[in-house]
Amino acid sequence: MASITSFENLEIWKLARELCLYVRVLSRKELFSKDFRFCGQINSAAGSIMDNIAEGFERYGNKEFINFLYIAKGSNGEVRSQSFRALDANFINNFEHSEIQRLT
Numbered sequence: 001m002a003s004i005t006s007f008e009n010l011e012i013w014k015l016a017r018e019l020c021l022y023v024r025v026l027s028r029k030e031l032f033s034k035d036f037r038f039c040g041q042i043n044s045a046a047g048s049i050m051d052n053i054a055e056g057f058e059r060y061g062n063k064e065f066i067n068f069l070y071i072a073k074g075s076n077g078e079v080r081s082q083s084f085r086a087l088d089a090n091f092i093n094n095f096e097h098s099e100i101q102r103l104t
Contacts, residue, residue, distance in 0.1 A: 016050035032091035
């Protein structure tokens, strides 16, 4: 079995990147983008997922990597929760909300 030598090859990082991009696209919608604080918060949480996976991988220690994965998991939950806030505020529709839930 080949070992992974770069975080960019981790499937979990690729999925986190996909989520981050999807959140970015949604947050550019007219109504959503006007709520600057919330827009920044959800984008920051989504970016934190992929960034913590990458940072943990680059530490080259399983113990530290696992710790960073726990942090990424927390940010993942934050995005999932914020997607409900976005839905309730009519910033996103039911399909978009379901897609965020699927990606998280």
